[in-house]
Amino acid sequence: MTAPIVSVDELRIRFPTQDRRETVKAVDGVSFDVMPGETFGIIGESGSGKSTLGRAVVCLLKPTEGQVRLGGIDPYSLPSAELRRRRRAFQIIFQDPNAALNPRMSVIDSIREPLDIIGEGSRDSRTRIAREMLERVGLRPEFGQRYPHELSGGQKQRINIARVLTVRPSVIVCDEVVAALDVSIRADILNLFAELQREFGLTYLFITHDLGVVSHVSSRIAVMYLGKFMEMGPADEIAERPLHPYTQALLSAEPIPLPSSMRATRRIILQGEIPSPTNPPSGCRFRTRCPHAQAVCASEMPAWREAAPGRFVACHFAGEATGHPIDPTTTQEATA
Amino acid sequence: MSDAPLLDVRGLGISFLIGGGSVHATQDVSFAVQPGERVGIVGESGCGKTITGLSLLGLLPAATTRVVGQAMFEGENLVGLPLSRMRHVRGRKISMIFQEPMSALDPVFTIGQQIGETIRTHFKVDKKQARERAIEALASVGIPSPARVHDSYPHQLSGGMRQRAMIAIALVCEPRLLIADEPTTALDVTIQAQIIDLLLDLSARQGTALLFITHDLGVIAETCTRMITMYAGQVVEDAPVDSALVRPRHPYTSGLLRSLPRLSARGAMLPSIAGRVPTLRDMPTGCRFAERCAHRQEACAAPQAIEQEGAHQVRCWRQGELVLPGALTDREAAA
Numbered sequence: 001m002t003a004p005i006v007s008v009d010e011l012r013i014r015f016p017t018q019d020r021r022e023t024v025k026a027v028d029g030v031s032f033d034v035m036p037g038e039t040f041g042i043i044g045e046s047g048s049g050k051s052t053l054g055r056a057v058v059c060l061l062k063p064t065e066g067q068v069r070l071g072g073i074d075p076y077s078l079p080s081a082e083l084r085r086r087r088r089a090f091q092i093i094f095q096d097p098n099a100a101l102n103p104r105m106s107v108i109d110s111i112r113e114p115l116d117i118i119g120e121g122s123r124d125s126r127t128r129i130a131r132e133m134l135e136r137v138g139l140r141p142e143f144g145q146r147y148p149h150e151l152s153g154g155q156k157q158r159i160n161i162a163r164v165l166t167v168r169p170s171v172i173v174c175d176e177v178v179a180a181l182d183v184s185i186r187a188d189i190l191n192l193f194a195e196l197q198r199e200f201g202l203t204y205l206f207i208t209h210d211l212g213v214v215s216h217v218s219s220r221i222a223v224m225y226l227g228k229f230m231e232m233g234p235a236d237e238i239a240e241r242p243l244h245p246y247t248q249a250l251l252s253a254e255p256i257p258l259p260s261s262m263r264a265t266r267r268i269i270l271q272g273e274i275p276s277p278t279n280p281p282s283g284c285r286f287r288t289r290c291p292h293a294q295a296v297c298a299s300e301m302p303a304w305r306e307a308a309p310g311r312f313v314a315c316h317f318a319g320e321a322t323g324h325p326i327d328p329t330t331t332q333e334a335t336a
Numbered sequence: 337m338s339d340a341p342l343l344d345v346r347g348l349g350i351s352f353l354i355g356g357g358s359v360h361a362t363q364d365v366s367f368a369v370q371p372g373e374r375v376g377i378v379g380e381s382g383c384g385k386t387i388t389g390l391s392l393l394g395l396l397p398a399a400t401t402r403v404v405g406q407a408m409f410e411g412e413n414l415v416g417l418p419l420s421r422m423r424h425v426r427g428r429k430i431s432m433i434f435q436e437p438m439s440a441l442d443p444v445f446t447i448g449q450q451i452g453e454t455i456r457t458h459f460k461v462d463k464k465q466a467r468e469r470a471i472e473a474l475a476s477v478g479i480p481s482p483a484r485v486h487d488s489y490p491h492q493l494s495g496g497m498r499q500r501a502m503i504a505i506a507l508v509c510e511p512r513l514l515i516a517d518e519p520t521t522a523l524d525v526t527i528q529a530q531i532i533d534l535l536l537d538l539s540a541r542q543g544t545a546l547l548f549i550t551h552d553l554g555v556i557a558e559t560c561t562r563m564i565t566m567y568a569g570q571v572v573e574d575a576p577v578d579s580a581l582v583r584p585r586h587p588y589t590s591g592l593l594r595s596l597p598r599l600s601a602r603g604a605m606l607p608s609i610a611g612r613v614p615t616l617r618d619m620p621t622g623c624r625f626a627e628r629c630a631h632r633q634e635a636c637a638a639p640q641a642i643e644q645e646g647a648h649q650v651r652c653w654r655q656g657e658l659v660l661p662g663a664l665t666d667r668e669a670a671a
């Protein structure tokens with residue numbers, strides 16, 4: 001049995017609001033393990049804490065409570081020089097393609113920058129690696145001389161991807177990295193990610209709103225809502241037999257590129273106010289928008305439990321509400 | 337008069353000065369948008385969708401950009417429109433939701449200050465009314481605790497919330513045309529569905545026309561009636577959405593649709609269009625897609641004009657002759 005490369009334990013991250021009178025519970029008690037070489041998908045509500053979670057995994061945010069262990073070690077227990085050295089193996093590609101690009105740096109310098117900081121090899125060899133990476137993300141060499149403001153959204157995003165790939169990390173948090181790309185280039189980038197995974201055993205945490213993409217690339221998926229996981233399990237099972245009503249609503253809302261006559265109108269429209277992360281609802285935090293909510297949902301917080309082997313869920317009526325009753329025998333067959 | 341387009345773009349071309357030379361980023365872009373019509377623009381990353389939108393509002397850097405052609409909007413040519421006139425158009429008659437909300441929002445002002453500014457530029461309201469209207473606008477795009485968000489700075493919001501704040505700013509003056517550049521990619525699908533409903537409702541109620549730039553073909557299918565496909569700075573196809581999805585007429589449109597993950601098995605290699613787009617400096621004079629096209633013939637090396645074929649307009653030598661697959665699986669196509 002291999003040990004997890006990322007291990008998140010009861011993680012909580014809070015931010016003060018602008019007037020400092022309240023706190024935003026951005027991540028509010030999340031636990032999961034990611035195995036080396038795995039692609040772990042995270043989907044969920046806008047503002048549910050996915051990017052915050054991703055930043056905590058690569059030590060850009062310190063946990064308010066709980067722990068993130070990387071390769072079995074709590075990074076904050078390490079001396080700072082050692083922490084910096086290890087962090088290299090854990091990289092994030094940001095949702096906002098401008099976040100990591102210096103507007104005054106040419107593209108090739110930007111891609112080489114992380115290697116320059118590490119200071120490995122000669123400048124020429126680092127430039128060569130940067131050029132190769134530019135090529136692999138599908139940009140012609142002439143782009144090396146451009147500046148960020150001369151690039152389209154998708155071109156910038158590919159520069160960010162190239163930047164991170166040059167340092168050969170072992171874990172990459174991909175925060176909405178393919179959304180800005182057209183479907184053909186997206187396919188190329190996803191194929192490149194898969195190729196590097198096969199080649200170097202890379203591990204990915206894949207945050208995205210694109211259900212088609214996440215279920216294509218991930219082995220397991222977690223569904224997040226208001227700072228907590230609602231459901232976690234193998235990608236195919238979550239996509240085909242969701243146990244949590246929120247997962248089901250997400251799946252039903254996915255827009256399908258088919259002509260109107262061929263689209264089934266089975267969308268579940270969520271009613272009700274989206275609650276605020278400063279003050280999540282009592283009991284189940286999805287209850288204000290859940291079409292299946294009962295009295296017990298307001299009074300008792302549903303436990304995070306393993307409903308079937310490998311399938312975790314937090315709902316009093318897991319499976320029942322979504323029309324996929326939990327039958328441990330069939331689930332086991334499906335996983336085997 | 338009644339069927340005069342709201343926006344009529346003819347022969348729009350954009351070039352940039354870079355590295356001592358000039359490159360043509362787009363060329364001969366023509367399309368029209370009727371009042372209340374919902375038109376989607378798709379295309380390869382870097383093909384010129386965003387700059388086309390920006391050029392309509394005079395938002396490209398003047399010193400390094402040259403725009404030719406015309407874009408008629410309510411009797412005025414937006415290309416070369418003096419700034420004093422453009423101010424009345426921007427935000428009031430045409431608004432744009434930008435692809436990168438973080439760069440479009442000003443980091444030193446709160447969201448509320450930024451919406452308030454737009455409201456007070458175009459309407460006579462006092463501070464208090466502006467605040468109320470701003471909070472209302474934030475609530476209408478599904479932002480929880482809109483008052484908190486009103487008083488927050490952009491960096492304190494999640495990506496999706498910034499995006500919704502941008503949408504609120506764009507809609508607050510109820511424009512005639514909304515150019516939405518990837519407006520929902522940062523949003524989860526339930527919020528996305530809500531925003532799409534909001535846009536559809538706005539378009540039905542106020543006759544707001546939509547120009548929807550996105551890579552999400554599902555969103556185009558559900559929101560738009562027409563789909564324009566761009567490649568390497570040109571429009572290569574312009575067709576009714578349903579027809580373009582089922583039977584695209586241009587090989588690039590077809591290649592794009594065939595790359596969708598829904599057409600391949602989980603975890604399998606995804607098909608994509610082999611090769612890369614030519615550089616702006618070395619654009620072939622003939623078909624710009626030729627280098628990557630499986631249907632190329634000798635005649636494709638000649639310049640290709642966009643021509644009508646049924647309900648489609650296509651820029652391809654072999655239009656009318658090729659039968660190309662779309663976004664349907666084999667099973668769906670057979671049914």
Ligand SMILES: Nc1ncnc2c1ncn2[C@@H]1O[C@H](COP(=O)(O)OP(=O)(O)OP(=O)(O)O)[C@@H](O)[C@H]1O
Nearest residue numbers: 150151152153154352361381382383384385386387
């Ligand atoms: N200010 C500029 N100077 C020079 N070139 C530019 C400038 N702005 C954009 N470009 C180039 O013009 C082309 C079109 O850019 P645009 O941003 O319109 O692409 P896009 O179709 O929106 O792509 P994406 O889907 O990636 O957002 C790109 O090749 C880009 O590199």
Ligand SMILES: Nc1ncnc2c1ncn2[C@@H]1O[C@H](COP(=O)(O)OP(=O)(O)OP(=O)(O)O)[C@@H](O)[C@H]1O
Nearest residue numbers: 015026046047048049050051052492493494495496
């Ligand atoms: N620096 C900060 N200060 C205050 N609040 C913050 C900060 N960063 C994030 N938040 C809040 O934390 C919550 C979670 O934000 P996060 O960016 O992690 O969401 P997300 O799931 O990535 O959303 P999206 O899909 O929209 O990107 C949001 O309510 C956000 O407003």
Ligand code: SF4
Nearest residue numbers: 284287290297315316
């Ligand atoms: S616990 Fe209740 S409110 Fe929560 S998801 Fe389940 S049924 Fe809905």
Ligand code: SF4
Nearest residue numbers: 623626629636652653
């Ligand atoms: S003109 Fe020729 S090369 Fe170009 S898309 Fe048509 S068939 Fe292909």
Ligand SMILES: [Mg+2]
Nearest residue numbers: 050051095495
């Ligand atoms: Mg995020």
Ligand SMILES: [Mg+2]
Nearest residue numbers: 152153386435
């Ligand atoms: Mg763009």
